[in-house]
Amino acid sequence: MIRLTELRLPIDHAPEALEQAILKRLHLEPKDLMGFTVFKRSYDARKNVALSLIYTVDVSIKDEEALLQKYSGDQHVRISPDTSYHFVTNASQAHPIDRPVVIGFGPCGIFAALVLAQMGFKPIVLERGKAVRERTQDTWGLWRKKILNPESNVQFGEGGAGTFSDGKLWTQVKDPKFYGRKVLAEFVKAGAPEEILYVAKPHIGTFRLVGVVEKMRQEIIELGGEIRFQQKVNGFVITHDQIQAVQIEGQPDLPASHVILALGHSARDTFQALHDAGVYMEAKPFSIGFRIEHPQSLIDKARLGPHAGNPLIGAADYKLVHHAKNGRSVYSFCMCPGGTVVAATSEPNRVVTNGMSQYSRNERNANAGIVVGITPDDYPGGPLAGIEFQRALESKAFELGGSTYEAPGQLVGDFLAGKASTEFASVLPSYKPGVHLTDLASSLPDYCIEAIREAIPAFEKQIPGFSLKDAVLTGVETRTSSPLRITRGANYQSMNIKGLYPAGEGAGYAGGIMSAGIDGIKVAEALALDYQAK
Incomplete structure (x- = not known):
């Protein structure tokens, strides 16, 4: 397909005006246009008296090669990039020695666990808070009755802090591999409005996020993953600079050689436990x-x-x-x-x-x-x-x-x-x-x-x-972002502890739903490839 950018139309344009603008811009006859989809729609408000919509569209025509040659010097007419997601490996190729563990089920943990599950790795997710609907009730307890549940609130529980936010789904992080497109596509599959795929500043909103998060959880479970709620991690077993197990309050230690730390920026006691265990942070x-x-x-x-x-x-x-x-x-x-x-x-x-x-x-x-x-x-x-x-x-x-x-x-x-x-x-x-x-x-x-x-x-x-x-x-x-970074190397593992993968906002590598989801995917890929290399 051909990607056409910077196509401007009046804010009140008729539905058929977009197709007409494509034909005019590319000097095509209607019979030559096989179809088009909107990739992005934004608006320019710098001159609010002449507000216009700005489209990026992917166009299918009969002779794409001739059109590209004709507009070879036009930076706004190019081949559409491949924005589909490609898995780096799968469990049958990697032969995992155990099940990966994901600590935290906010945006980063959700996407890390989802991608691992889609690759067949059957992750175990440990979330200190409750499932999203129970958590919502506890959150309203503080707002309406001034009763705080320290383990189930705006910060802790399924969906993370992003659940009680604007549900903003845009980010300024560079994304050459289109991980963000994977994040948006999964949200739409789970029930988010399809418009988030193309509007410039997509958002879902709190109430819609609740249902979306539940459906994503269900997919992880159907693919063999586990989500264990009210499982508070309070320590780590590390020997010879390798993670061996996760310590859970009131539970036996959970053996694990590969652990994703998808902590939120408010997991202060977990930060202390990591520091006590000697994990490098700054x-x-x-x-x-x-x-x-x-x-x-x-x-x-x-x-x-x-x-x-x-x-x-x-x-x-x-x-x-x-x-x-x-x-x-x-x-x-x-x-x-x-x-x-x-x-x-x-x-x-x-x-x-x-x-x-x-x-x-x-x-x-x-x-x-x-x-x-x-x-x-x-x-x-x-x-x-x-x-x-x-x-x-x-x-x-x-x-x-x-x-x-x-x-x-x-x-x-x-x-x-x-x-x-x-x-x-x-x-x-x-x-x-x-x-x-x-x-x-x-x-x-x-x-x-x-x-x-x-x-x-x-x-x-x-x-x-x-x-x-x-x-x-x-x-x-005060909690705009994490006050510390759990530093990691190029392999996404902790600087000094093998098998430990700091990720997302709490670890200092994201700021918001979108960037946290993207980071969760990247870390899941790195973990899967490490299994494959062993």
Whole structure:
């Protein structure tokens, strides 16, 4: 097939206009066009008064060779690349000596286990939390009743932290082998909307993700894999720099020579167990800040102008960066159009915020993290020092919120003026179990407060209304990514422990559903090939 890129059409074009545009662009007669499929559809909002859709299409014609020769100098007319997934091996070729073990059943663990199962390796998955529907009930327990289950919450359980998020399915990681296409295709096979295969910024939404995750789990089981819930890993048996077994709380040791560490960024006790076992790891940069909420209508108008509310585009998002005078970078993180701010702690007496959207993205507020980059120089003390840094901020937020799991909050106007807020105005926060108004200045280090106070007015220049005095800041956002990296080599194994495969967000190699899924596939392939080499 022929791939045609940068095909622009008006936002309100008729359905038949796309085929007409293909014929016109390639100077074809209708009889010469055998068919086409949309590979990608995005929109250009830089000039919102002339908003246009941008298509990439794969076209089938009668004489592709002649067409390619005719347009040999046109970079927008090329042979369509092969985006199908090809397994690197299978169990009958590799002859595994035992069953691979996957620790964690978030996006990375799901795709690692799925690909291993599809290759015939029958993985055993250990997930400390519960199945997704039981986990959802426990999560609502914190949001509605202020009751936290430390082993079943936004962070822990089937689907990982990504289940309670916007379900964003895009990433900026380089993907020359089209692993991302495999991720999207598996989601669609499990019930996600087919549009995620071609829209520029696909998302599923929390409620739809629940059913999708269940179907993927079922496929793994049907292929011979096992998913063992409420199996908390608390140690590792390592001899002669080789993983031998996994220690599980209340269970016999599970022998294993090949273990994928698909941990989430909040698996703090497991990080400690790995450190105690001598697994090499190092502190890494991450970011901290607040959630900010505006009316979604304000963001739509600023970003889309007269096209605000167009159902084809949906709720508008944004991506912002500011380099502050004190040397800190401030940026928007995990922007959730038409969503809610959620309680995301996994430890008692701590407050953590995150953002979430449903597929419809039709809640009244837009929210995003406004976060500041920090480095290990800000929290010296070794590979686990970032965890203690996070914990101190989360405990402080718990206190500022009234020690009831309510989050501390402040109106943007008051935050910029340096005074405590006492009542909400036109923007009502969405965070459950509630927001306690206060002064957020003491909730983060001074350099963060200074940088955010400088950044918000700067963002106003890009999005009119961003510094709306009634907008609400909610603290604290501390778990933007893992505070450490479990370092691995070119073979995807730990730098110093054979058979141990650090993967995904918790290990410091991903940031979001898509990149975690891609990393899970890569690590599964490396593990399978290691079996084959033995």
